[in-house]
Amino acid sequence: MSVKEIMRKKARDLEAFTPELADFTVEEIKKTLGLDRVAKLSFNENPWGPFPTAVEAIKKAAFSLNLYPDAVAKELRQALADLYGLPANFFVLSNGADEMIALLAQTFLDEGDEVVIPFPTFGQYFSSVTLMGAKPVKVGLKDYKIDLESVYNAITERTKMVILCNPNNPTGTIITGDEVKSFIRDVPEDVLVVIDEAYAEYVEDFKFISGTKLVQEINNNIIVVRTFSKIYALAAARVGYGVAKPEIIEAINKVRPPFNVNVLGQVGALNSLFDKESVERIKNYTMKAKRELYHFLDKLGISYVPSETNFVLIDTGKDCVEVFEFLAREGVIVRTADVWGLPTHIRLTIGSPEDMEFFYRTFKKLYE
Numbered sequence: 312m313s314v315k316e317i318m319r320k321k322a323r324d325l326e327a328f329t330p331e332l333a334d335f336t337v338e339e340i341k342k343t344l345g346l347d348r349v350a351k352l353s354f355n356e357n358p359w360g361p362f363p364t365a366v367e368a369i370k371k372a373a374f375s376l377n378l379y380p381d382a383v384a385k386e387l388r389q390a391l392a393d394l395y396g397l398p399a400n401f402f403v404l405s406n407g408a409d410e411m412i413a414l415l416a417q418t419f420l421d422e423g424d425e426v427v428i429p430f431p432t433f434g435q436y437f438s439s440v441t442l443m444g445a446k447p448v449k450v451g452l453k454d455y456k457i458d459l460e461s462v463y464n465a466i467t468e469r470t471k472m473v474i475l476c477n478p479n480n481p482t483g484t485i486i487t488g489d490e491v492k493s494f495i496r497d498v499p500e501d502v503l504v505v506i507d508e509a510y511a512e513y514v515e516d517f518k519f520i521s522g523t524k525l526v527q528e529i530n531n532n533i534i535v536v537r538t539f540s541k542i543y544a545l546a547a548a549r550v551g552y553g554v555a556k557p558e559i560i561e562a563i564n565k566v567r568p569p570f571n572v573n574v575l576g577q578v579g580a581l582n583s584l585f586d587k588e589s590v591e592r593i594k595n596y597t598m599k600a601k602r603e604l605y606h607f608l609d610k611l612g613i614s615y616v617p618s619e620t621n622f623v624l625i626d627t628g629k630d631c632v633e634v635f636e637f638l639a640r641e642g643v644i645v646r647t648a649d650v651w652g653l654p655t656h657i658r659l660t661i662g663s664p665e666d667m668e669f670f671y672r673t674f675k676k677l678y679e
């Protein structure tokens with residue numbers, strides 16, 4: 312008898328996360344490739360490091376690691392409530408946004424339910440949905456953007472959930488506030504609308520409205536997913552959260568493990584949240600660096616998707632795996648987009664000024 316046979320049926324055919332070069336840590340990549348210098352631009356990480364106040368708070372909190380953390384993250388939830396102008400019972404914390412997505416699937420999805428997911432998008436949605444025995448229903452994008460009309464048309468009697476990534480990873484495009492509002496007006500009340508806003512803090516377009524502004528509308532079941540991993544630079548501390556009306560939060564809390572967010576993550580997040588100056592500085596740098604990248608690509612005659620995030624989807628016009636391998640040999644690590652059905656695209660994270668220069672120098676060689 313094999314172990315596979317005693318596994319849950321729905322878990323048998325999932326794939327373990329097996330890191331490829333693009334997922335390795337910078338140190339592992341350096342060792343693997345025998346390089347001194349590596350620009351890892353494949354993970355949409357913040358190149359500036361965690362905020363100094365967060366690091367200080369984390370150092371102090373390390374002395375209390377013998378004690379269990381606050382199981383309901385009271386202080387952090389209150390801080391989020393103050394920031395958003397919502398009651399604290401609209402918030403639930405998770406071990407990264409990834410866990411929030413898994414918790415939503417565990418709380419709401421039954422065998423046979425359908426989940427409408429515009430594609431290409433963030434891969435994590437599919438494994439969480441599939442594990443619960445629910446069926447992901449992919450809907451194509453239009454001009455690299457989520458097309459809410461086709462999303463709406465894909466909703467059937469079996470649809471339990473819709474997952475909208477806004478801005479969308481890997482395209483960097485947004486759906487506007489007006490589009491989201493009219494979609495939500497039309498969606499049946501028993502369909503949960505999940506809006507993953509992992510990159511919301513980077514958005515420039517004033518037509519974007521966060522779903523957190525809509526969660527108080529009583530008739531709808533909207534849950535917004537956010538993270539401290541991206542602009543707040545705490546990816547390794549693993550803190551994400553959900554924002555929704557209390558009924559939904561209470562449902563999720565029935566499924567959530569009590570100590571899912573560790574104390575270092577809790578204090579790190581708490582001490583990053585009100586550092587508006589750091590958030591603004593990183594956003595401004597990213598905006599400026601994106602303009603430079605666009606200019607560089609325009610000069611080479613290479614097309615790209617203008618992005619509202621800290622990454623840009625680029626159509627290299629060549630096999631993306633070959634492009635990846637060429638760049639990697641030189642020490643520049645990007646994400647290939649073949650997994651999203653885009654065989655000539657790469658996704659590039661906006662890195663530090665030095666890393667961007669390194670990328671420019673290396674990437675140019677492909678077209679000489």
Ligand SMILES: *Cc1c(COP(=O)(O)O)cnc(C)c1O
Pocket residue numbers: 355406407408409410433476480507509537538539540546549550551
């Ligand atoms: C990075 C990312 C996440 C995961 O964030 P964690 O909080 O680190 O788990 C979720 N959604 C999208 C779209 C992302 O790009």
